[in-house]
Amino acid sequence: MDFFSWPPIAAVLDGxxxxVTVLSAGVEPFAGAAAGLVAVVVLTVLVRLLLVPVGVSQVRAEYHRRRIAPQLAELQRRHSGDRETLARKTMELYQREQVSPFAGMLPLFAQIPVVTLVYAVFTHPTIAGHPNGLLDQHVLGAPLGTSFVGLTGASAGVWPAMLVYLGVLALIAVVTTVSRRVLTLPQPEGSAAPGGMLRALSFLPYITVVFAAFVPLAAAVYILTSTAWTVAERWTLRRLLDPERGAGGSARATTSH
Incomplete structure (x- = not known):
């Protein structure tokens, strides 16, 4: 049984x-044949605007975790041979400092349903019993409902559609690289995480490029737009919410008086 044919889910999918259909019709006068793609971008922006409060909590959690990093390192040094005590002391530290170890995962989890819906909207030939007209949307011959991997297996019509897919995947890789260089916070002295491990983990976002190659072009565009938004949002929020910047500003103001 198709999960999306279950009436409650089918209703959400139809919504x-x-x-997306309304957005596509709204931008068609100036977007032309790319209306479907532009509609996905607009949808992404609307979703990310709703998630701005989550981004604010995530950035604040980053600074809180950096603040308690030396204390975590000290706990690991003291209780390295007793995992149970280490786990208990670690949770006590998080609770005492009112820091959530899972705050950084909220934006990812919040977007999973949206990516799933976008994927389903551009892959199901029928939605809630009616034909899916969005599957007819193309951008330079690239169907929004076909993945890069799916297009490579096509016998005809690969070019210039392939350039659209390659362009989207390349842009995701570029934005991911910018994200690694701009958004990676320097580790405070005494941090418990080894530098080698952090460097290895910093390459994990590139898995997004591989994932994007297997989803419909519409979902890949959603991923690209959302990733670019994340870079811009995080860069901005870190400067607005940086406690050291605020403390420095207060100190300079006091000195000037």
């Missing part, structure tokens, strides 16, 4: 389909 998402209707939203």
């Amino acid at each position: 998402a389909y209707g939203l």
Whole structure:
């Protein structure tokens, strides 16, 4: 049984389909044949605007974790041979400092349903019993409902559609690289995480490029837009919420008086 044919889920999917259709019709006068793609971008921006409060909490959590990093390192040094005590002391530290170890995962989890809906909207030939007109949307011959991997297996019509897919994947890789260089916070002295491990983990976002190659072009565009938004949002929020910057500003103001 198709999960999306279950009536409650089908209703949600139909609502998402209707939203994308309305957005596509709204931008068509100036977007032309790329209306479907532009509609996905607009949808992404709307979703990320709703998630701005989550981004604020995530950035604040980053600074809180950096603040307690030396204390975590000290706990690991003291209780390295007793995992149970280490786990208990670590949770006590998080609770005492009112820091959530899972705050950084909220934006990812919040977007999973949206990516799933976008994926379903551009892969199901029928939605809630009616034909899916969005599957007819193309950008330079690239169907929004076909993945890069799916297009490589096509016998005809690969070019210039392939350039669209390659361009989107290349842009995701570029934005991911910018994200690694701009958003990676320097580790405070005494941090418990080894530098080699951090460097290895910093390459994990590139898995997004591989994932994007297997999803419909519409979902890949959603990933690209959302990733670019994340870079801009995090860069901005870190400067607005940086406690050291605020403390420095207060100190300079006091000195000037």
